[in-house]
Amino acid sequence: xxxxxxxxxxxxxxxxxxxxxxxxxxxxxxxxxxxxxxxxxxxxxxxxxxxxxxxxxxxxxxxxxxxxxxxxxxxxxxxxxxxxxxxxxxxxxxxxxxxxxxxxxxxxxxxxxxxxxxxxxxxxxxxxxxxxxxxxxxxxxxxxxxxxxxxxxxxxxxxxxxxxxxxxxxxxxxxxxxxxxxxxxxxxxxxxxxxxxxxxxxxxxxxxxxxxxxxxxxxxxxxxxxxxxxxxxxxxxxxxxxxxxxxxxxxxxxxxxxxxxxxxxxxxxxxxxxxxxxxxxxxxxxxxxxxxxxxxxxxxxxxxxxxxxxxxxxxxxxxxxxxxxxxxxxxxxxxxxxxxxxxxxxxxxxxxxxxxxxxxxxxxxxxxxxxxxxxxxxxxxxxxxxxxxxxxxxx
Amino acid sequence: xxxxxxxxxxxxxxxxxxxxxxxxxxxxxxxxxxxxxxxxxxxxxxxxxxxxxxxxxxxxxxxxxxxxx
Numbered sequence: 001x002x003x004x005x006x007x008x009x010x011x012x013x014x015x016x017x018x019x020x021x022x023x024x025x026x027x028x029x030x031x032x033x034x035x036x037x038x039x040x041x042x043x044x045x046x047x048x049x050x051x052x053x054x055x056x057x058x059x060x061x062x063x064x065x066x067x068x069x070x071x072x073x074x075x076x077x078x079x080x081x082x083x084x085x086x087x088x089x090x091x092x093x094x095x096x097x098x099x100x101x102x103x104x105x106x107x108x109x110x111x112x113x114x115x116x117x118x119x120x121x122x123x124x125x126x127x128x129x130x131x132x133x134x135x136x137x138x139x140x141x142x143x144x145x146x147x148x149x150x151x152x153x154x155x156x157x158x159x160x161x162x163x164x165x166x167x168x169x170x171x172x173x174x175x176x177x178x179x180x181x182x183x184x185x186x187x188x189x190x191x192x193x194x195x196x197x198x199x200x201x202x203x204x205x206x207x208x209x210x211x212x213x214x215x216x217x218x219x220x221x222x223x224x225x226x227x228x229x230x231x232x233x234x235x236x237x238x239x240x241x242x243x244x245x246x247x248x249x250x251x252x253x254x255x256x257x258x259x260x261x262x263x264x265x266x267x268x269x270x271x272x273x274x275x276x277x278x279x280x281x282x283x284x285x286x287x288x289x290x291x292x293x294x295x296x297x298x299x300x301x302x303x304x305x306x307x308x309x310x311x312x313x314x315x316x317x318x319x320x321x322x323x324x325x326x327x328x329x330x331x332x333x334x335x336x337x338x339x340x341x342x343x344x345x346x347x348x349x350x351x352x353x354x355x356x357x358x359x360x361x362x363x364x365x366x367x368x369x370x371x372x373x374x375x376x377x378x379x380x381x382x383x384x385x386x387x388x389x390x391x392x393x394x395x
Numbered sequence: 396x397x398x399x400x401x402x403x404x405x406x407x408x409x410x411x412x413x414x415x416x417x418x419x420x421x422x423x424x425x426x427x428x429x430x431x432x433x434x435x436x437x438x439x440x441x442x443x444x445x446x447x448x449x450x451x452x453x454x455x456x457x458x459x460x461x462x463x464x
Contacts, residue, residue, distance in 0.1 A: 069460050076448065143441055151402055151403055152402050152443060152444065154443075154451075155451065155455075179444075179445075180445055181445060182444070182446065182447050182448075183444060184451055184455050186455060186458065186459065213460050214455075214458065216452055284444060285401075287440075287444060288441075288444055290406075291437055291441060291444075294410075294413065294433075294437065295437050297413060297414070298412075298413065298430065298433050298437075301413070301416045301417060302416070303418065303427055304421070304422065304432055305423065306426075309423045353423060393415065394403050
């Protein structure tokens, strides 16, 4: 025990600390930290815990409790959501303006006066970029985009929350398409906001994968407001699963800010569930138009072919009489020549010249050796026949 | 038409018929066969677009049944 001095009560000691802090740390400070706890009270105050982690090991290296009084929190909370697109919550890195408080009973705490959302936005963007870089390095970021879009996206696996208005909009749009196309849809239910979204969507994808051959396409949709929390669509695991999914994925998660990572890796991004349905209907309409074109083209081609053949036939018919006359004339000419040749070679003409034709037993006698003495010869002249018997033959 | 099972196959066959007729490889004797086949293919494709496929419906129902177990 220190001589001469009465010991301090704990309260007295804490009061000394408080005094020292108030004296030495009286101004406002901007401090950076990660929210490890956020608890809102019924009275509208918010108690937080702010931590600092080692970059490499993620071990905590500093920690402080803090309070945001309702007067400030009621303004700060909607402002932060509007600026960052995310609710003020655990896991976010924040830049806070604080004063340092010390209370004899509650100890060291920060009194939060203001927040700079730009810091959080920057941090989120940095995290997103890191994930994008990783997906690129792993060569998966464009895998889903490289899948061929089905000719008929008719069998549609829908991932959405059963209670979401977006799902009803989507189904209504498909079912009431003006062309009368038929679609087959099935809901694979998943939370579409909050911490369970990532796991929910991945599980839904796994269930779709069980009947992979049946589905043409996957559609991930939800009805959304402008300032709803989209951070659940910005995680590595979700982006990686979607990028590598073997069916094309269309997103329609209804938001106005930049694309989420889910939108970036999906095959096609539609703005809203209704727009996603329109996309499918348009693909079908394009096919219907293509079929009509083919049907018309076939008719035109066939007509052309038929009229071509008809034209050729008609030309032939016209040419036929001329060709026939020509052919007949040619034949007549040849006949005339033959007739003249035949006339020139006629035996009558030769007999008339005074030559005779001698036969023996019906055979023409061409040589003296054809006959013997005693044979009967028949000699034909122009005007009759002479019969004689051979007396002598000189050879 | 005999081996055609999917829409994509049907479209591919239709295009080949078109190009045959276009290329002058079809004469008047085979034209009507080509046209008959093309018409069948077009009807097949239109049915896919506009008609309810009972077979697909049945599979969908069986998938739901398995999921609901």
